[in-house]
Amino acid sequence: MAKYLDSVPLSGITLIRDLMYSVKDPFRLDQGDLSFDAPDSVKAAMTKAIADNRSHYLQTNGLPQLRELIAAKLRERNGTPVESAEEILVTNGGMHGIYAVMQALLEPGDEVVVPDPEWPPTVGHVLAAHGVPVACPLHESLDWRYDLDEFERLITPRTKALYINTPNNPTGGLLTRPDLERIAAIARERDLWIFSDEAYEDMVYDGAAHISMASLPGMYERTIPIYTYSKSYAMTGLRLGYVAVKDATIRERAKKVIAYTTANVASVVQYGGIGALQGSRDCIDGFVKELDARRSLFYQGLAELGGIFTGQPPKAAFYAFVKIDPAWKSSPEYRQAGKALPGHGDSISWRMAEHLITHGRIGNVPGADFGEHGEGHIRFCFARDRKELAGALDSMKALFGVRV
Numbered sequence: 001m002a003k004y005l006d007s008v009p010l011s012g013i014t015l016i017r018d019l020m021y022s023v024k025d026p027f028r029l030d031q032g033d034l035s036f037d038a039p040d041s042v043k044a045a046m047t048k049a050i051a052d053n054r055s056h057y058l059q060t061n062g063l064p065q066l067r068e069l070i071a072a073k074l075r076e077r078n079g080t081p082v083e084s085a086e087e088i089l090v091t092n093g094g095m096h097g098i099y100a101v102m103q104a105l106l107e108p109g110d111e112v113v114v115p116d117p118e119w120p121p122t123v124g125h126v127l128a129a130h131g132v133p134v135a136c137p138l139h140e141s142l143d144w145r146y147d148l149d150e151f152e153r154l155i156t157p158r159t160k161a162l163y164i165n166t167p168n169n170p171t172g173g174l175l176t177r178p179d180l181e182r183i184a185a186i187a188r189e190r191d192l193w194i195f196s197d198e199a200y201e202d203m204v205y206d207g208a209a210h211i212s213m214a215s216l217p218g219m220y221e222r223t224i225p226i227y228t229y230s231k232s233y234a235m236t237g238l239r240l241g242y243v244a245v246k247d248a249t250i251r252e253r254a255k256k257v258i259a260y261t262t263a264n265v266a267s268v269v270q271y272g273g274i275g276a277l278q279g280s281r282d283c284i285d286g287f288v289k290e291l292d293a294r295r296s297l298f299y300q301g302l303a304e305l306g307g308i309f310t311g312q313p314p315k316a317a318f319y320a321f322v323k324i325d326p327a328w329k330s331s332p333e334y335r336q337a338g339k340a341l342p343g344h345g346d347s348i349s350w351r352m353a354e355h356l357i358t359h360g361r362i363g364n365v366p367g368a369d370f371g372e373h374g375e376g377h378i379r380f381c382f383a384r385d386r387k388e389l390a391g392a393l394d395s396m397k398a399l400f401g402v403r404v
Contacts, residue, residue, distance in 0.1 A: 009127075013365055016357070027361055032231075032381055039234075041278065046268050058264040063274065078201070079215030089242065094199050112132070112162070113155065115135075116373045134159070136151050138171060140323075151186075162187060165197040170374070196225045202288060203232075210316065214244070221247070228241040298389050309323065310322060319380065324348055
């Protein structure tokens with residue numbers, strides 16, 4: 001029996017999702033899913049693929065045309081010096097990409113420095129590869145970035161890799177060029193690999209810029225960038241992602257993982273990926289413009305709640321990761337919570353999450369699910385449509401006794 005899997009936790013997001021299905025007329029601010037539809041270029045390409053009977057096995061590492069387009073995108077938009085489409089592996093979403101490359105790189109006992117707060121499956125993937133996650137705090141006072149002296153102190157002789165997630169889920173924090181240059185210097189000096197999770201690469205605001213670690217001089221050789229179509233193209237349910245791996249040995253191992261977990265990513269979905277990259281990027285620009293407006297709407301609504309939730313709008317991604325007023329711990333609502341989502345002790349994050357869901361129909365994810373340094377916070381997704389966001393805010397006002 002694979003008892004090691006008993007130590008690999010299921011994300012609390014799964015528990016929340018299950019609970020939300022029991023809620024009538026919910027506000028689904030728990031899921032990191034956009035309300036937008038996939039672009040017409042994606043739908044047309046998939047429709048044509050079905051009509052053309054593209055329903056058979058494909059190359060394990062992905063359609064050649066798709067890999068060529070991805071390689072060109074990485075060179076032109078991310079600045080990553082990909083030399084050949086052979087370096088690209090198409091995966092069943094970004095999560096599958098993370099799983100494949102961690103299985104390919106990590107040996108039992110290898111340490112991986114991961115952000116905290118961080119998307120919960122990251123730690124699960126490290127553990128599933130028999131690695132050891134080492135949490136490094138992201139500091140709200142630094143715009144949810146690292147104290148890089150603290151970061152470096154966590155590296156030991158057992159450290160194999162650094163996991164960076166910029167833009168970050170759940171905080172929306174964005175590492176700067178000096179941050180990345182310092183991390184790159186550490187990786188070169190200590191001979192470390194870097195996993196670079198760039199799922200939210202296009203969702204940046206206020207003139208900020210996303211920089212890919214692999215674009216820095218000499219860093220692609222030791223960096224494995226991981227991407228998904230889910231966010232940029234609103235394709236969350238279609239499951240399409242990709243990784244770029246320059247090292248041939250690691251790439252061949254990752255290819256084996258793909259072969260033994262999915263054989264190949266669904267053919268029709270891959271044709272949709274071709275349609276996305278051949279189509280205009282106007283859809284992405286439109287998504288980001290609307291997300292920026294929703295961000296403003298949601299934070300304005302939070303500000304009207306009397307301080308129960310506080311925090312600055314994120315520079316990137318599409319989440320409000322906000323601090324819960326510690327005074328709420330003295331409320332009768334806090335003491336009554338803990339029944340629908342038991343087993344989390346006196347965590348204010350989990351109790352607030354339950355209170356919002358069971359009494360306000362408001363989906364959310366407790367900050368503690370993202371790591372120790374997420375406790376005391378809550379995550380809302382503001383990528384839902386304006387009507388749903390407004391409904392959730394009205395429900396919060398009623399829940400916390402704010403006059404609407």
